[in-house]
């Protein structure tokens with residue numbers, strides 16, 4: 427059960443809480459698209475519709491990790507046990523209803539494109555990436571099927587701590603359209619410092635998930651996402667700490683080559699939300715630094731035909747992959 431104090435704190439951040447453990451929030455890029463200022467880099471790369479994107483979580487404040495770069499309020503984390511859970515259909519219906527309420531405020535804004543606002547009422551994409559670890563929700567397979575039944579794309583982002591949950595998705599024929607594994611530390615020592623996990627065997631669990639990602643080739647779109655944090659210039663507890671040192675390139679490459687994902691997101695850290703208390707603006711790499719790191723990584727991956735497929739400076743992200751033709755999500759493959 428979510429304590430009132432936590433619920434209040436999340437509502438202050440414009441989360442709409444649905445039931446005991448789920449929440450939805452309007453992404454800044456959904457707002458930007460509704461106001462005719464363009465969608466997110468995933469719209470550019472994969473052809474999704476940012477104005478029809480529903481960013482939510484069935485485990486909004488439950489996660490076994492407390493990652494240094496996380497912009498969510500990890501200091502309020504309630505651990506890895508959600509407790510009493512709600513049914514997937516009930517949650518999805520509640521999420522869509524709560525999102526409509528959050529969108530209602532846009533109607534009065536002159537800048538809002540009316541056609542897009544109308545379309546936005548009916549999500550074409552559900553991203554299980556808002557906050558917390560979605561694989562902690564035990565009925566995730568049914569939830570993804572519920573999303574698919576609505577003809578919508580599903581994006582699942584995981585920290586890799588629940589390999590069994592991913593196996594269950596495969597077994598139940600409920601793999602998401604796109605499965606993203608967050609890789610933020612390329613060796614065991616940095617992994618434990620970076621993720622501060624409740625799981626003593628966190629590194630082993632992560633490596634089991636890499637193996638599962640490898641074996642899901644051709645069954646879902648598989649992504650590995652790096653969020654790069656540079657050494658700082660300002661005073662701070664984590665000034666020297668970085669996950670983008672030159673010696674890390676080969677270590678990342680070895681893990682990536684083991685899983686051989688379809689895409690790699692090399693993204694620069696943004697000091698946003700609660701992460702600002704841990705890592706300041708001086709820890710944010712410039713796009714140029716992210717591009718340099720991505721190029722070095724690509725060189726290590728070139729033998730497996732990975733190349734730079736696209737980049738988006740305003741979001742400080744570079745996309746590596748093998749096949750440009752695979753980028754756009756096909757309607758018949760959701």
Ligand code: SF4
Pocket residue numbers: 453454455456466467468469474475476477479480481553
């Ligand atoms: S895909 Fe992600 S960044 Fe893009 S609109 Fe949805 S939540 Fe926002």
